[in-house]
Amino acid sequence: MNLISNPLLITALMLAVSNLFMTFAWYGHLKNFASSPWYVAALASWGIALFEYLIQVPANRIGYTQLSLGQLKILQEVITLTIFVPFAVMYMNQPLKLDYLWAGLCLMGAVYFIFRT
Numbered sequence: 001m002n003l004i005s006n007p008l009l010i011t012a013l014m015l016a017v018s019n020l021f022m023t024f025a026w027y028g029h030l031k032n033f034a035s036s037p038w039y040v041a042a043l044a045s046w047g048i049a050l051f052e053y054l055i056q057v058p059a060n061r062i063g064y065t066q067l068s069l070g071q072l073k074i075l076q077e078v079i080t081l082t083i084f085v086p087f088a089v090m091y092m093n094q095p096l097k098l099d100y101l102w103a104g105l106c107l108m109g110a111v112y113f114i115f116r117t
Contacts, residue, residue: 014059
């Protein structure tokens with residue numbers, strides 16, 4: 001099977017891109033719009049989130065052809081942590097903490113249990 005036609009790969013890549021947009025929508029305003037009123041940040045975040053939904057909805061539809069709902073959700077959570085940690089450290093200048101490793105290990109347990117059947 002060609003990798004580009006693999007629904008699981010397409011789903012994971014699309015969810016990673018959508019999650020990058022969503023991470024900026026949810027947390028980027030804390031840095032970029034810190035001095036703006038909350039409603040300005042909310043409108044900017046909504047504009048970013050629109051692009052996220054345009055990628056995330058088809059990604060979930062593609063993924064649901066081969067994954068269960070639970071598997072799709074756990075995949076999204078793993079992608080979320082994978083995107084969030086570099087974002088927090090590199091963009092938001094937050095310290096890298098061991099807690100991210102522990103959270104990742106817990107998610108690996110979730111991956112094991114949800115994908116073992």
